[in-house]
Amino acid sequence: MMFSGPNAPVGHGSLMAGLGWCADWMCQWVRKMAEEDIKWIDPRPEVVDEFNAYADEIMQTLVWSGGCQSWYKGHRVDGKVTAVWAGSAIGFREMIERIRPEDFEIRYRSRNRFRFMGNGRTKMYDPKADLAFYLHK
Numbered sequence: 001m002m003f004s005g006p007n008a009p010v011g012h013g014s015l016m017a018g019l020g021w022c023a024d025w026m027c028q029w030v031r032k033m034a035e036e037d038i039k040w041i042d043p044r045p046e047v048v049d050e051f052n053a054y055a056d057e058i059m060q061t062l063v064w065s066g067g068c069q070s071w072y073k074g075h076r077v078d079g080k081v082t083a084v085w086a087g088s089a090i091g092f093r094e095m096i097e098r099i100r101p102e103d104f105e106i107r108y109r110s111r112n113r114f115r116f117m118g119n120g121r122t123k124m125y126d127p128k129a130d131l132a133f134y135l136h137k
C-alpha cells in the first residue's frame with residue numbers, strides 16, 4: 001500500500017486530505033485482513049487494465065493533457081499523463097471511501113476462508129453479556 005502513489009490527487013486539491021483518505025482506505029484493508037485472516041491481497045490484472053484505460057480516456061478531457069510540456073507527461077508536450085488522478089480530488093475521495101474487495105485477488109491463510117469465524121461464538125461473547133440485546137420489548 002502506498003500514500004500518494006500513481007493516480008493520486010497530488011497536483012490538485014489538498015495533499016494532506018488525500019493522505020488522510022489513503023490512510024483510511026489502508027486501515028479498512030488492514031482491519032479486513034486481520035479480522036478475516038487474509039494472507040495477502042493483489043489487484044486483479046484485468047481491473048488494473050480497465051482502470052488505466054478509464055483514466056487515460058478521462059485524462060484526455062482534462063487540462064493535464066494540454067499542449068504544454070509537463071513533468072506529469074515525462075517532460076514532453078505529447079506524453080502520457082501519469083501520477084495524477086484522472087478527475088477531481090473529491091472524485092478520488094469517493095472512489096477510495098470504501099474498499100472494493102471484488103477488484104482484488106484475496107489469499108487466505110487457511111484453506112477455508114471461513115476459518116476466521118473460529119469456534120462459532122462471536123467476538124462480543126462474554127458469559128455475563130446480554131446475548132439477546134437485539135430483541136426489543
